[in-house]
Amino acid sequence: MNHWLMKSEPDTFSIDDLARKRREAWDGVRNYQARNYMRDAMKTGDPVFFYHSSCAAPGIAGIAAVASAAYPDPTQFDPRSPYFDPGSSRDDPRWMLVDVKFVRKLKRIITLDELKTHRALAAMPLLQRGTRLSVQPVTKAQWDFILALE
Template identity: 50%
Template sequence: MKSEPQCFSFADLKRAPGQITCWDGVRNYQARNLLRDEVRIGDGVLFYHSSIPVPAIVGLARVMRAGYPDPSARDPRSEHFDPRAGDENPIWWAVDIQYDTEIVRPLTREMLRGHPVLEKMDVLRKGNRLSVQPVTAEQWEAVLQLSQVRDQSTYQTSRGRV
Protein backbone atom coordinates (compact mmCIF):
# COMPACT_ATOMS: atom_id res chain seq x y z
CA MET A 1 0.00 0.00 0.00
CA LYS A 2 1.44 3.34 -1.06
CA SER A 3 1.02 6.61 0.77
CA GLU A 4 2.64 9.98 0.58
CA PRO A 5 4.12 10.52 4.05
CA GLN A 6 2.98 14.15 4.11
CA CYS A 7 -0.61 12.84 3.80
CA PHE A 8 -0.37 9.72 5.97
CA SER A 9 2.91 8.14 7.03
CA PHE A 10 3.89 4.87 8.64
CA ALA A 11 4.65 6.91 11.77
CA ASP A 12 1.04 8.19 11.64
CA LEU A 13 -0.17 4.58 11.61
CA LYS A 14 2.04 3.79 14.61
CA ARG A 15 0.51 6.77 16.50
CA ALA A 16 -3.09 5.90 15.57
CA PRO A 17 -5.37 4.62 18.36
CA GLY A 18 -4.62 0.91 18.70
CA GLN A 19 -2.16 1.44 15.84
CA ILE A 20 -5.09 0.80 13.47
CA THR A 21 -6.49 2.97 10.70
CA CYS A 22 -9.06 2.81 7.96
CA TRP A 23 -7.30 2.70 4.58
CA ASP A 24 -9.80 4.89 2.79
CA GLY A 25 -9.88 7.42 -0.02
CA VAL A 26 -8.82 4.97 -2.74
CA ARG A 27 -10.34 6.34 -5.95
CA ASN A 28 -9.07 3.97 -8.61
CA TYR A 29 -11.30 1.13 -9.76
CA GLN A 30 -8.50 -1.43 -10.04
CA ALA A 31 -7.25 -0.67 -6.50
CA ARG A 32 -10.87 -0.60 -5.26
CA ASN A 33 -11.42 -4.08 -6.70
CA LEU A 34 -8.38 -5.38 -4.82
CA LEU A 35 -9.69 -3.93 -1.55
CA ARG A 36 -13.18 -5.28 -2.17
CA ASP A 37 -12.41 -8.70 -3.63
CA GLU A 38 -8.89 -9.80 -2.72
CA VAL A 39 -7.68 -8.35 0.58
CA ARG A 40 -8.46 -10.54 3.60
CA ILE A 41 -8.08 -10.30 7.37
CA GLY A 42 -4.56 -11.36 8.33
CA ASP A 43 -2.98 -10.39 5.03
CA GLY A 44 0.37 -8.70 5.38
CA VAL A 45 0.86 -5.18 4.04
CA LEU A 46 4.03 -3.62 2.70
CA PHE A 47 3.76 0.07 3.62
CA TYR A 48 5.44 2.11 0.89
CA HIS A 49 6.24 5.83 1.09
CA SER A 50 5.87 7.51 -2.30
CA SER A 51 6.38 11.04 -3.64
CA ILE A 52 9.53 11.58 -1.59
CA PRO A 53 13.17 11.90 -2.73
CA VAL A 54 13.84 8.18 -2.08
CA PRO A 55 10.60 6.18 -2.20
CA ALA A 56 10.79 2.96 -0.19
CA ILE A 57 9.02 0.19 1.69
CA VAL A 58 9.28 1.46 5.26
CA GLY A 59 7.22 -0.96 7.30
CA LEU A 60 4.87 -3.89 7.62
CA ALA A 61 1.25 -3.81 8.64
CA ARG A 62 -1.56 -6.33 8.78
CA VAL A 63 -5.16 -6.24 7.53
CA MET A 64 -7.52 -6.24 10.50
CA ARG A 65 -10.82 -5.76 8.67
CA ALA A 66 -11.58 -6.90 5.14
CA GLY A 67 -13.17 -4.67 2.52
CA TYR A 68 -16.20 -2.60 3.47
CA PRO A 69 -17.87 0.50 1.96
CA ASP A 70 -15.54 3.48 2.31
CA PRO A 71 -17.13 5.86 4.82
CA SER A 72 -15.26 8.86 3.39
CA ALA A 73 -17.15 8.46 0.10
CA ARG A 74 -20.44 9.29 1.84
CA ASP A 75 -19.14 12.09 4.06
CA PRO A 76 -19.67 15.49 2.39
CA ARG A 77 -16.99 16.98 4.68
CA SER A 78 -14.36 14.55 3.40
CA GLU A 79 -12.00 15.41 0.55
CA HIS A 80 -12.83 11.90 -0.75
CA PHE A 81 -16.60 12.52 -0.86
CA ASP A 82 -18.37 11.04 -3.88
CA PRO A 83 -22.03 12.07 -4.24
CA ARG A 84 -22.66 8.95 -6.36
CA ALA A 85 -21.89 6.65 -3.41
CA GLY A 86 -24.69 5.49 -1.15
CA ASP A 87 -25.92 2.57 0.92
CA GLU A 88 -27.25 0.74 -2.14
CA ASN A 89 -24.25 1.70 -4.29
CA PRO A 90 -21.13 2.07 -2.16
CA ILE A 91 -18.74 2.39 -5.20
CA TRP A 92 -15.57 2.76 -3.08
CA TRP A 93 -14.12 0.34 -0.52
CA ALA A 94 -11.77 0.52 2.44
CA VAL A 95 -9.95 -1.90 4.76
CA ASP A 96 -8.52 -1.47 8.24
CA ILE A 97 -4.81 -2.04 8.74
CA GLN A 98 -2.68 -2.24 11.88
CA TYR A 99 0.92 -1.24 12.40
CA ASP A 100 3.22 -4.23 12.74
CA THR A 101 6.94 -3.62 12.24
CA GLU A 102 9.12 -0.78 11.08
CA ILE A 103 11.80 -1.75 8.59
CA VAL A 104 15.01 -0.39 10.07
CA ARG A 105 16.66 0.05 6.68
CA PRO A 106 13.91 1.08 4.22
CA LEU A 107 13.85 -0.93 1.01
CA THR A 108 14.36 1.59 -1.79
CA ARG A 109 13.34 1.17 -5.41
CA GLU A 110 17.00 0.66 -6.25
CA MET A 111 17.24 -2.19 -3.75
CA LEU A 112 14.03 -3.78 -5.07
CA ARG A 113 15.23 -3.49 -8.69
CA GLY A 114 18.50 -5.16 -7.71
CA HIS A 115 16.80 -8.28 -6.33
CA PRO A 116 15.92 -11.02 -8.86
CA VAL A 117 12.56 -11.80 -7.25
CA LEU A 118 11.56 -8.19 -6.59
CA GLU A 119 12.68 -6.52 -9.84
CA LYS A 120 9.24 -7.14 -11.40
CA MET A 121 7.11 -5.84 -8.53
CA ASP A 122 4.15 -3.78 -9.73
CA VAL A 123 5.33 -0.79 -7.71
CA LEU A 124 8.41 -0.57 -9.96
CA ARG A 125 6.51 -0.49 -13.26
CA LYS A 126 6.74 2.83 -15.04
CA GLY A 127 3.51 4.80 -14.79
CA ASN A 128 1.98 2.58 -12.11
CA ARG A 129 0.47 4.92 -9.55
CA LEU A 130 -1.97 2.58 -7.80
CA SER A 131 -2.07 3.00 -4.03
CA VAL A 132 -2.93 -0.68 -3.54
CA GLN A 133 -1.05 -3.32 -5.51
CA PRO A 134 -0.75 -7.09 -5.28
CA VAL A 135 2.46 -8.79 -4.21
CA THR A 136 3.15 -12.46 -4.91
CA ALA A 137 3.93 -14.86 -2.08
CA GLU A 138 7.48 -15.17 -3.45
CA GLN A 139 7.90 -11.37 -3.44
CA TRP A 140 6.49 -11.17 0.09
CA GLU A 141 9.04 -13.72 1.34
CA ALA A 142 11.88 -11.91 -0.45
CA VAL A 143 10.90 -8.59 1.15
CA LEU A 144 10.81 -10.21 4.60
CA GLN A 145 14.26 -11.67 4.06
CA LEU A 146 15.69 -8.44 2.63
CA SER A 147 14.17 -6.38 5.44
CA GLN A 148 15.60 -8.79 8.04
CA VAL A 149 12.31 -9.02 9.91
CA ARG A 150 13.03 -11.46 12.72
CA ASP A 151 9.79 -13.40 13.15
CA GLN A 152 8.64 -14.26 9.66
CA SER A 153 6.51 -17.20 10.83
CA THR A 154 3.60 -14.95 11.86
CA TYR A 155 2.83 -14.10 8.24
CA GLN A 156 0.70 -16.27 6.04
CA THR A 157 2.53 -17.37 2.91
CA SER A 158 -0.10 -19.27 0.96
CA ARG A 159 -0.92 -16.39 -1.38
CA GLY A 160 0.41 -13.01 -2.36
CA ARG A 161 0.07 -9.93 -0.23
CA VAL A 162 -0.79 -6.30 -0.77
Protein backbone atom coordinates in the same frame (compact mmCIF):
# COMPACT_ATOMS: atom_id res chain seq x y z
CA MET B 1 -3.12 -15.80 2.35
CA ASN B 2 -2.34 -12.94 -0.02
CA HIS B 3 0.42 -10.37 0.39
CA TRP B 4 0.04 -6.67 -0.40
CA LEU B 5 1.78 -3.36 -0.79
CA MET B 6 -0.15 -0.22 0.16
CA LYS B 7 1.14 3.26 -0.57
CA SER B 8 0.78 6.36 1.54
CA GLU B 9 2.43 9.74 1.38
CA PRO B 10 4.33 10.06 4.67
CA ASP B 11 3.39 13.75 4.97
CA THR B 12 -0.26 12.62 5.03
CA PHE B 13 -0.03 9.29 6.90
CA SER B 14 3.24 7.49 7.66
CA ILE B 15 4.28 4.22 9.24
CA ASP B 16 4.96 6.24 12.40
CA ASP B 17 1.37 7.48 12.35
CA LEU B 18 0.12 3.91 12.05
CA ALA B 19 2.45 2.83 14.88
CA ARG B 20 0.96 5.55 17.09
CA LYS B 21 -2.68 4.82 16.16
CA ARG B 22 -2.18 1.02 15.98
CA ARG B 23 -5.12 0.61 13.57
CA GLU B 24 -6.52 2.85 10.84
CA ALA B 25 -9.08 2.82 8.05
CA TRP B 26 -7.33 2.91 4.65
CA ASP B 27 -9.64 5.49 3.12
CA GLY B 28 -9.53 7.58 0.00
CA VAL B 29 -8.76 4.84 -2.54
CA ARG B 30 -10.32 6.03 -5.79
CA ASN B 31 -9.08 3.50 -8.32
CA TYR B 32 -11.35 0.65 -9.34
CA GLN B 33 -8.61 -1.99 -9.52
CA ALA B 34 -7.26 -1.05 -6.08
CA ARG B 35 -10.83 -1.04 -4.73
CA ASN B 36 -11.43 -4.48 -6.21
CA TYR B 37 -8.30 -5.84 -4.50
CA MET B 38 -9.61 -4.58 -1.16
CA ARG B 39 -13.17 -5.70 -1.79
CA ASP B 40 -12.59 -9.06 -3.46
CA ALA B 41 -9.16 -10.37 -2.51
CA MET B 42 -7.96 -8.92 0.81
CA LYS B 43 -8.63 -11.01 3.87
CA THR B 44 -8.21 -10.22 7.54
CA GLY B 45 -4.68 -11.13 8.55
CA ASP B 46 -3.11 -10.67 5.12
CA PRO B 47 0.34 -9.04 5.49
CA VAL B 48 0.96 -5.62 3.96
CA PHE B 49 4.11 -3.73 3.08
CA PHE B 50 3.58 -0.09 4.11
CA TYR B 51 5.15 1.98 1.35
CA HIS B 52 6.05 5.66 1.61
CA SER B 53 5.37 7.36 -1.74
CA SER B 54 5.76 10.86 -3.17
CA CYS B 55 8.67 11.70 -0.91
CA ALA B 56 12.44 12.24 -1.21
CA ALA B 57 13.24 8.52 -0.89
CA PRO B 58 10.16 6.40 -1.61
CA GLY B 59 10.30 2.89 -0.22
CA ILE B 60 8.95 0.19 2.03
CA ALA B 61 8.96 1.52 5.58
CA GLY B 62 7.12 -1.12 7.56
CA ILE B 63 4.70 -3.99 7.83
CA ALA B 64 1.00 -3.85 8.57
CA ALA B 65 -1.79 -6.39 8.37
CA VAL B 66 -5.30 -6.25 7.01
CA ALA B 67 -7.47 -5.87 10.12
CA SER B 68 -11.00 -5.97 8.69
CA ALA B 69 -13.06 -7.13 5.79
CA ALA B 70 -13.81 -4.44 3.21
CA TYR B 71 -16.61 -2.01 4.04
CA PRO B 72 -17.91 1.23 2.48
CA ASP B 73 -15.52 4.15 2.70
CA PRO B 74 -17.50 6.85 4.57
CA THR B 75 -15.49 9.67 2.96
CA GLN B 76 -17.36 9.08 -0.32
CA PHE B 77 -20.56 10.36 1.33
CA ASP B 78 -19.06 13.45 3.03
CA PRO B 79 -19.31 16.60 0.88
CA ARG B 80 -16.53 18.18 2.98
CA SER B 81 -14.09 15.34 2.21
CA PRO B 82 -11.62 15.55 -0.67
CA TYR B 83 -12.73 11.95 -1.40
CA PHE B 84 -16.42 12.84 -1.74
CA ASP B 85 -18.13 11.09 -4.66
CA PRO B 86 -21.57 12.53 -5.45
CA GLY B 87 -22.26 9.55 -7.74
CA SER B 88 -21.99 7.03 -4.92
CA SER B 89 -24.96 6.11 -2.77
CA ARG B 90 -25.27 4.45 0.62
CA ASP B 91 -27.47 1.77 -0.97
CA ASP B 92 -24.84 0.99 -3.60
CA PRO B 93 -21.48 2.37 -2.42
CA ARG B 94 -18.81 2.72 -5.07
CA TRP B 95 -15.74 2.85 -2.82
CA MET B 96 -14.55 0.43 -0.17
CA LEU B 97 -11.79 0.37 2.40
CA VAL B 98 -10.17 -2.00 4.85
CA ASP B 99 -8.69 -1.31 8.24
CA VAL B 100 -4.98 -1.96 8.63
CA LYS B 101 -3.09 -2.55 11.85
CA PHE B 102 0.53 -1.86 12.67
CA VAL B 103 2.87 -4.83 12.85
CA ARG B 104 6.33 -3.25 12.84
CA LYS B 105 8.66 -0.76 11.23
CA LEU B 106 11.41 -2.19 9.09
CA LYS B 107 14.94 -1.85 10.42
CA ARG B 108 15.54 0.48 7.49
CA ILE B 109 13.50 1.81 4.59
CA ILE B 110 14.04 -0.37 1.54
CA THR B 111 14.01 2.26 -1.17
CA LEU B 112 12.43 2.08 -4.58
CA ASP B 113 15.87 2.59 -6.11
CA GLU B 114 17.17 -0.47 -4.25
CA LEU B 115 14.16 -2.58 -5.20
CA LYS B 116 14.76 -1.73 -8.86
CA THR B 117 18.24 -3.29 -8.74
CA HIS B 118 16.99 -6.82 -8.03
CA ARG B 119 16.00 -9.03 -10.98
CA ALA B 120 13.94 -11.21 -8.62
CA LEU B 121 11.56 -8.27 -8.20
CA ALA B 122 11.30 -7.23 -11.86
CA ALA B 123 7.69 -8.47 -12.17
CA MET B 124 6.40 -6.52 -9.15
CA PRO B 125 3.60 -4.12 -10.12
CA LEU B 126 5.44 -1.42 -8.15
CA LEU B 127 8.34 -1.63 -10.57
CA GLN B 128 6.30 -1.68 -13.77
CA ARG B 129 6.24 1.47 -15.85
CA GLY B 130 2.92 3.28 -15.55
CA THR B 131 1.65 1.33 -12.53
CA ARG B 132 0.60 3.79 -9.86
CA LEU B 133 -1.90 1.77 -7.85
CA SER B 134 -2.01 2.55 -4.14
CA VAL B 135 -2.95 -1.08 -3.38
CA GLN B 136 -0.98 -3.82 -5.13
CA PRO B 137 -0.50 -7.57 -4.81
CA VAL B 138 2.91 -8.95 -3.86
CA THR B 139 3.80 -12.60 -4.43
CA LYS B 140 5.03 -14.72 -1.53
CA ALA B 141 8.42 -15.03 -3.28
CA GLN B 142 8.68 -11.24 -3.64
CA TRP B 143 7.60 -10.77 -0.03
CA ASP B 144 10.27 -13.16 1.26
CA PHE B 145 12.95 -11.66 -0.98
CA ILE B 146 12.21 -8.13 0.22
CA LEU B 147 12.23 -9.16 3.88
CA ALA B 148 15.64 -10.77 3.34
CA LEU B 149 16.94 -7.35 2.19
CA GLU B 150 16.14 -5.85 5.55
